[in-house]
Amino acid sequence: MxxxxxxxxxxxxxxxxxxxxxxxxxxxxxxxxxxxxxxxxxxxxxxxxxxxxxxxxxxxxxxxxxxxxxxxxxxxxxxxxxxxxxxxxxxxxxxxxxxxxxxxxxxxxxxxxxxxxxxxxxxxxxxxxxxxxVVKDEEEVSRLRIAAEIADQALGELLESILVGRTERHLALELDRRLVDHGADGPAFPTSVATGPHSGRAAHRPSDRRVEEGDFLTVTLGAEYRGYRCGIGRTFVIGTAPADWQIELYELVFAAQRAGRESLLPGVGCREADHAVRHRLVAAGHEEGLDPCTGHGVGLEIVEEPQLAPAAMGKLDACVPVTVGPGVHLPGRGGVRIDDTLVVRPEADGGPELLTITTKELLAL
Amino acid sequence: MxxxxxxxxxxxxxxxxxxxxxxxxxxxxxxxxxxxxxxxxxxxxxxxxxxxxxxxxxxxxxxxxxxxxxxxxxxxxxxxxxxxxxxxxxxxxxxxxxxxxxxxxxxxxxxxxxxxxxxxxxxxxxxxxxxxxVVKDEEEVSRLRIAAEIADQALGELLESILVGRTERHLALELDRRLVDHGADGPAFPTSVATGPHSGRAAHRPSDRRVEEGDFLTVTLGAEYRGYRCGIGRTFVIGTAPADWQIELYELVFAAQRAGRESLLPGVGCREADHAVRHRLVAAGHEEGLDPCTGHGVGLEIVEEPQLAPAAMGKLDACVPVTVGPGVHLPGRGGVRIDDTLVVRPEADGGPELLTITTKELLAL
Structure with missing residues (x-):
């Protein structure tokens, strides 16, 4: 080495x-x-x-x-x-x-x-x-791949447990424990669990609020594996039937996030990758409160170059891992955040490689 | 406010x-x-x-x-x-x-x-x-007092559980959960659990090593409560009868730490408070590897002014919370660390106020 x-x-x-x-x-x-x-x-x-x-x-x-x-x-x-x-x-x-x-x-x-x-x-x-x-070698990508796998596993196990009545703090602590159980050195960043009116927020700090029927539940977590950090964010709905506004908002954020993922090809400008996500959210009237970046590089740090943002310079290269993680939060109601880590790959190699593979269907838990 | x-x-x-x-x-x-x-x-x-x-x-x-x-x-x-x-x-x-x-x-x-x-x-x-x-008001001290109480409770509960066979990582995660259960905003710093040859080390990062019979076990943890952070460190022995070298080392660190605690009066120089601890450890042949500080202020940060160190300037004032936390680590064997948070008080008010009250007897668990 x-x-x-x-x-x-x-x-x-x-x-x-x-x-x-x-x-x-x-x-x-x-x-x-x-x-x-x-x-x-x-x-x-x-x-x-x-x-x-x-x-x-x-x-x-x-x-x-x-x-x-x-x-x-x-x-x-x-x-x-x-x-x-x-x-x-x-x-x-x-x-x-x-x-x-x-x-x-x-x-x-x-x-x-x-x-x-x-x-x-x-x-x-x-x-x-x-x-x-910025450009990672295959050993670096393979550490990120394992980190993503660990985060997927921890999240998957949480989804199989009873959620209603538990607090954000306790769910976050349980996720931290599961990350370590599956071989992480530790969380890649403070695990965030956001319920009901907190859902959809960036970096929400878990509170004593308990999960309730009808809530959106946003979970953002990541694993550090041999120094490399990568993350995933998902939003679920609690109970049997999501409300119409929940389905509509979810579909919007999902479509914006998908457009961002699909844009991740070598040579694409960082601001174009951002635009692919952002313009859909802005067109739907959610400009206010959008994050300054819709994604960013990951590696030894959980936020590193490049930034996917409106004023970002530069183009994406092959073998650059980035997140695509838009979120919309409606004050008092909650919101949706969907975040993946992918590696930029040319179309000849199958296009962007998704590291965080937990489903993005709107699950009702 | x-x-x-x-x-x-x-x-x-x-x-x-x-x-x-x-x-x-x-x-x-x-x-x-x-x-x-x-x-x-x-x-x-x-x-x-x-x-x-x-x-x-x-x-x-x-x-x-x-x-x-x-x-x-x-x-x-x-x-x-x-x-x-x-x-x-x-x-x-x-x-x-x-x-x-x-x-x-x-x-x-x-x-x-x-x-x-x-x-x-x-x-x-x-x-x-x-x-x-540096000098805290009574509201700040009362937050520190609660933070110390929370750390004491989390540690006390751990001591009642079965320890042999569990890994350092899992014990640390369990302590983190207990801190939050008892009302902490979170850990004040990364919780450290150090077993056997790791024991006695400063800021040991928990590993997959399991607790074994005959080990020293050093636990260092702290709570953050409404922004204020304070910590405690203790060393225990696993099994029924500590070895002679363990008793001897424990008594040495205990005596040095006590001398440091007793020195915490208004007007005492920071370097004298350090010296009270350090010279006992140096006299016993443990100069090599001693921490640069034997204690420090706590408050909104877990390490703040003043420092208790050989070259520190300045004197202690009343209402200054400080840690006294010497440790000795013998490479390959392990060691002892005992750490308390106290508030400097004049003798007329009863002298230094101990915030972290978990026993410092050498417990065999």
């Missing part, structure tokens, strides 16, 4: 470029991507002669989560020493540019770097590592 | 000072402290004439978690607009200093603020809000 990380680092070097430059990576997922493992707080220095991972001393150094792979030299920072500052000190005496991640460094840490190595000229690495992370 | 937040903001104004200056608060817990509620991503502007809370539009605006109190004006930011940048734009045209939190702003956001309001001179508010948060 260590060649994978070394080759990622080589690709990064090609990007930020000129010989003799150094780069310092501090974003947690970025460090993990380039080093194969990253204890919290670690900073990765790509110096001209060698790559060094600086990290705090940990009592858990034999944990798999903090194992470092990729043939890197590692340096342990003692006590309260900031690994990024230690990396800058390592270069002290050197001059020339050091590219840092201005999106991941606070102003205060940035200043501490400048003080630690006054000869260096700090430049901005910007989102270079995030851009490298 | 809203006078509480208005008076906190007035105290902050007194600190950063000069008339005519404005301040922008972005740290999530800091915004919550000053506004009484803070949707994720919110930024609080204290301008000369009025205070305005800028926050992203949320479908959950009626959630209690994002309710805003304190007689503030609020301004909703649409789509991807950064609330901090919106606040700077609000001041556009003004000149003079704007104090920002350089510890909570990335270099990239800081630059965006400067661009949005070029007439402003950005200065550093540093840790001014964090300093205000």
């Amino acid at each position: 260590s060649e994978v990380y070394a080759s990622r680092r080589a690709r990064l070097r090609d990007q930020y470029g000129a010989t003799g430059a150094a780069a310092l990576v501090c974003g947690h997922a970025n460090v993990r991507y380039l080093a194969g493992g990253a204890p919290p707080g670690a900073a990765l220095l790509l110096a001209p002669g060698e790559d060094v991972l600086f990290h705090p001393r940990s009592q858990a150094d034999d944990d798999q989560s903090s194992r470092v792979d990729g043939g890197l030299r590692t340096a342990v920072c003692e006590g309260p020493d900031d690994p990024a500052v230690a990396a800058a000190r390592f270069l002290a005496g050197a001059d020339g540019p050091l590219a840092v991640e201005e999106d991941h460094l606070t102003v205060a840490r940035h200043r501490a770097l400048a003080v630690a190595a006054p000869g260096l000229r700090l430049t901005d690495l910007a989102g270079a590592v995030e851009q490298l992370r | 809203s006078e509480v937040y208005a008076s906190r903001r007035a105290r902050l104004r007194d600190q950063y000072g000069a008339t005519g200056a404005a301040a922008l608060v972005c740290g999530h817990a800091n915004v919550r402290y000053l506004a009484g509620g803070a949707p994720p991503g919110a930024a609080l502007l204290l301008a000369p004439g009025e205070d305005v809370l800028f926050h992203p539009r949320s479908q959950a605006d009626d959630d209690q978690s994002s309710r805003v109190d304190g007689g503030l004006r609020t301004a909703v930011c649409e789509g991807p607009d950064d609330p901090a940048v919106a606040a700077a734009r609000f001041l556009a045209g003004a000149d003079g200093p704007l104090a920002v939190e350089e510890d909570h702003l990335t270099v990239a956001r800081h630059r965006a603020l400067a661009v949005a309001a070029p007439g402003l001179r950005l200065t550093d508010l540093a840790g001014a809000v964090e300093q205000l948060r």
Whole structure:
């Protein structure tokens, strides 16, 4: 595996470029991507002669989560020493540019770097590592596939249990337990269970409200598997017969979400993929309160590049996993949210690959 | 309640000072402290004439978690607009200093603020809000007291159940469920269950290892109650008779932790409180691998000022809640961690107030 990380680092070097430059990576997922493992707080220095991972001393150094792979030299920072500052000190005496991640460094840490190595000229690495992370290799996709399978299993089991009378909080906790039962490292993001008037909301925080007959029930959950995170969202109706407004709203969101899924081909603009979903919801009068993005990339983080949004730049590439997850929420009544994770694939390969396969029929539970 | 937040903001104004200056608060817990509620991503502007809370539009605006109190004006930011940048734009045209939190702003956001309001001179508010948060009022202490009670209850119930054969992950998930059952908003931090060779480690991430006879079992958990977080850590032994080395190690950590607890009086230096714990562990030969802090403040965050550490400045004040939580871990064998939350009180009031009251006898389970 260590060649994978070394080759990622080589690709990064090609990007930020000129010989003799150094780069310092501090974003947690970025460090993990380039080093194969990253204890919290670690900073990765790509110096001209060698790559060094600086990290705090940990009592858990034999944990798999903090194992470092990729043939890197590692340096342990003692006590309260900031690994990024230690990396800058390592270069002290050197001059020339050091590219840092201005999106991941606070102003205060940035200043501490400048003080630690006054000869260096700090430049901005910007989102270079995030851009490298957009297209996934097959090992990454296979971890996402397993994460999706785990989320599908946890959700499927929940649907077989009695729901009426149970609180959102307890259902969410049960889903978390099932995710772990099926092999997840943990939830990919806070599991959301939204009943009745809460249904359809983005990232609803589970409350003590109990499931009632006639409710819409929106469940959004995801699994983290070996660092990779992916999610699913579904909306169900509780009781035997959905009301007309529920069927109508469900069919609208379903059609919009399907259009988004079907648009996911290499070369399609991110804003077009968003538009495919959004214009149907807007045309039906639901512009107010729509999410700024109708989907986004997933990987080491549950939200990463690209964004599917009206002002997004860029086009989709093959092997980019994205979510398509529109939702409509009617204040006081509730709503519908349907969210899938798919991998962009060319039509020759069968088109977009759906990772989260739980049915999207409107189930009455 | 809203006078509480208005008076906190007035105290902050007194600190950063000069008339005519404005301040922008972005740290999530800091915004919550000053506004009484803070949707994720919110930024609080204290301008000369009025205070305005800028926050992203949320479908959950009626959630209690994002309710805003304190007689503030609020301004909703649409789509991807950064609330901090919106606040700077609000001041556009003004000149003079704007104090920002350089510890909570990335270099990239800081630059965006400067661009949005070029007439402003950005200065550093540093840790001014964090300093205000150190001494708690009685309402804050009473929330912490309830959080501690919840953690004690969840832990107490676990001790009554069968433990041998169950995995660390499942025990941790069960504790999370019990925390919520007893009224927590959620865990205050990731619940840690560490068995056998993992025991005694700081922030051990629960694994699939099962509890075995003869193990040390270290459990660290905490509850969040109405925004306030506090924690407890205990170590038990599994089976009927602890081994000699277990008794000896337990007694050492217990004595060190007790010395730390007893030191918590107003006027005592933070480094002295640390020393009371640390020197006993160092004298017994456990310097290697000791945590950089033996305790720290708790409140809206699970780790906040003050730190109890060898190089810490400052003295303890009355009404400051802190943890005292040393641990010793022997690689390959395991170890002991004992962690309490207490409130610093003068001797006239009975000395330090223990919030986490689960027994610290070495229980054999």
